Amino acid sequence: FQGILLGVAISLLFSALPLLQVRNIKPKLLLRDENNDSLRKLDPAKWIFGALSLAGLLGLAVWQAGSLKVGVFFLAGLGLTSAVLYFSAVLLTWLLRRSRNLGSFALRQAVNSLYRPGNQTRIILLAVGLGAFVVLAVQSLQTNLIREFDFTRNQRLPSLFFIDIQKSQIEDLVRLIEERIGEKAESTPTVRTRIAFINGQPFDFQQREVRQQQGQIGREFAVTYRANLDENESVIEGEWWRGNVNQEHPQVSVEEEMATRLKVSVGDSMTFDISGRKITAQVANIRKLDLRNTRTAFVFVFRPGTLEQAPQSFAATVLTRIPATERQRLQREILNSFPNVQIFDVADIVAVIQKLISNFVLAISFVGSFVILSGILILVGSIALTKSQRIYENAVLKTLGAKRLTLASILIAEYGLLGTLAGIIGSGFAVLLSFAVSRFVLDIDWEFDPVLMLTGILATAILVMIVGTIASFDVLFRKPLATLRSQ
Incomplete structure (x- = not known):
C-alpha cells in the first residue's frame, strides 16, 4: 500500500505543475502551428505550486528516510546533482552549437535539429545523463571495492x-x-x-x-x-x-x-x-x-x-588460501583442542562483504536503469512534441533534393549526438563521484577504469540513437507535397 501511495503522490507532484500551464493555452493554438508566448510569462501560481510540490517531495523523503536530517540531505543532494548535470548539459550544447558549421551536411543539420522550436534537449540530457551517472558511479565503486578486498592483491590479508x-x-x-x-x-x-x-x-x-x-x-x-x-x-x-x-x-x-x-x-x-x-x-x-x-x-x-x-x-x-571445507575442518579441530580461542574466518567475511557489495550495486543499478527509462520516455515525448516540425523540415529537404539516405543519416546523427552528450555527462560525473567517495569517504585506493567509462558512453549513445530513430522513422516516408499543402 505504501508503494502505491508513494507512486501516486510522486506522479501528482511532478505532473501537476506542467498541467497547470494548460489553463494559459489560447484556443487559436489548436488551429495554427504557433508557439504560445504566454507560457513563458511569469505566473505566480506556478511558483506557489512549485514551492508546495517541493515541500511535498521533502515530506515524502522524510517519510521514507524516517529522519528529517536524512530527508533534507537526500533532497538537497538530488537537487544539487540535477543542477550540476543540467548546467553541464547547457555548457555542452552551447559548445556544440558554436561548432555546428563543422563536419558533413548531415552532422551540421543534426546539430541544428537539437535546437528546433519546442525541443527538450537539455531535459533529455539531464534525465538520461542522471541515469547513466547513477549506474556508472556504482559500477565504478563496486570495481574499486572488490579490488580492495581481492586476496590476490593484498598478500598480507589473513584468511x-x-x-x-x-x-x-x-x-x-x-x-x-x-x-x-x-x-x-x-x-x-x-x-x-x-x-x-x-x-x-x-x-x-x-x-x-x-x-x-x-x-x-x-x-x-x-x-x-x-x-x-x-x-x-x-x-x-x-x-x-x-x-x-x-x-x-x-x-x-x-x-x-x-x-x-x-x-x-x-x-x-x-x-x-x-x-x-x-x-x-x-x-x-x-x-x-x-x-x-x-x-x-x-x-x-x-x-x-x-x-x-x-x-x-x-x-x-x-x-x-585454503578451501572453505578445509578451513572449517581446521577450525573445528582447534576449537576441540583450545575451546577458549576465538576464530574469525576472514576469507568468509570478505566473501560475504563482496556479495553484499554486489547486491547493493545491483539494487542501485536498477534505480539508475529506471532513471534512464524515464529519460527515454521524455525523449519519446519530445519526439512526439516536435514531430510536425520534423515532418516539415524533411519535406523541405526532400523538395531541395535530399535523398532518404541523407535524411536517415541526419536522424541517426542527431540522436547519436544526443546520446553521446548524455553519456559524457553521466560518465564524467560518475568518475568524479567514484574518486571522491573512494578516497575521502571509504579511504581506499581508486583506479580509473577507461573501459567502463567508454562502454557507458557508447551504450548510452546506442540506446538513445536506437530509441530516437525508431520513434522518428515514419517521418522519412511522408510525402513532401502533402506536407507542404497542409502548411
Whole structure:
C-alpha cells in the first residue's frame, strides 16, 4: 500500500505543475502551428505550486528516510546533482552549437535539429545523463571495492584470525596449524588497556568534542610490543626506537589518526591502565598504518621491556588460501583442542562483504536503469512534441533534393549526438563521484577504469540513437507535397 501511495503522490507532484500551464493555452493554438508566448510569462501560481510540490517531495523523503536530517540531505543532494548535470548539459550544447558549421551536411543539420522550436534537449540530457551517472558511479565503486578486498592483491590479508590464545597454548596451536596446512602462523602478544591520562590530565567528557569521541578514546584497546616496524607501517613523526631496551622509560608508538584524535605529538606522555596498574609512556613516534596490506593493525605499539610481565594473550594469523571445507575442518579441530580461542574466518567475511557489495550495486543499478527509462520516455515525448516540425523540415529537404539516405543519416546523427552528450555527462560525473567517495569517504585506493567509462558512453549513445530513430522513422516516408499543402 505504501508503494502505491508513494507512486501516486510522486506522479501528482511532478505532473501537476506542467498541467497547470494548460489553463494559459489560447484556443487559436489548436488551429495554427504557433508557439504560445504566454507560457513563458511569469505566473505566480506556478511558483506557489512549485514551492508546495517541493515541500511535498521533502515530506515524502522524510517519510521514507524516517529522519528529517536524512530527508533534507537526500533532497538537497538530488537537487544539487540535477543542477550540476543540467548546467553541464547547457555548457555542452552551447559548445556544440558554436561548432555546428563543422563536419558533413548531415552532422551540421543534426546539430541544428537539437535546437528546433519546442525541443527538450537539455531535459533529455539531464534525465538520461542522471541515469547513466547513477549506474556508472556504482559500477565504478563496486570495481574499486572488490579490488580492495581481492586476496590476490593484498598478500598480507589473513584468511584466518585467532585471538584470546593463552601463553601456555600458543606453541601448541602454532604447531597444529603448521601440521595441517604447512604454514607457521604469525603470533603477536596482546595486552588489554585503557587510556587513563594524557600529559597527566584525564579526559574531560564534559566537553562536547571529547564526549562525541567517547566511544573511540574511552574504550578498551588491544596493544602490543615489538622491536621492529611492520611491513605496512612507516614513521611520519619522531624516530623508531633503537639500541638497548630501557625499562625505566617506557615508550609508545601511536597510529596517525589516533594521535590526531587524542591531540598528542612526539614527546607527550600517556598513562595507560592495565588491570588496575598504571603505566606512563612517552610518545616516541607517530606511525602511518596501511590497513590495505596488513595482518594485524595495532593503534598503540610499546617498546619491548614494558609489557612483558603484564596480563596478556596472543593473536595469530594465517595467510594460506585454503578451501572453505578445509578451513572449517581446521577450525573445528582447534576449537576441540583450545575451546577458549576465538576464530574469525576472514576469507568468509570478505566473501560475504563482496556479495553484499554486489547486491547493493545491483539494487542501485536498477534505480539508475529506471532513471534512464524515464529519460527515454521524455525523449519519446519530445519526439512526439516536435514531430510536425520534423515532418516539415524533411519535406523541405526532400523538395531541395535530399535523398532518404541523407535524411536517415541526419536522424541517426542527431540522436547519436544526443546520446553521446548524455553519456559524457553521466560518465564524467560518475568518475568524479567514484574518486571522491573512494578516497575521502571509504579511504581506499581508486583506479580509473577507461573501459567502463567508454562502454557507458557508447551504450548510452546506442540506446538513445536506437530509441530516437525508431520513434522518428515514419517521418522519412511522408510525402513532401502533402506536407507542404497542409502548411
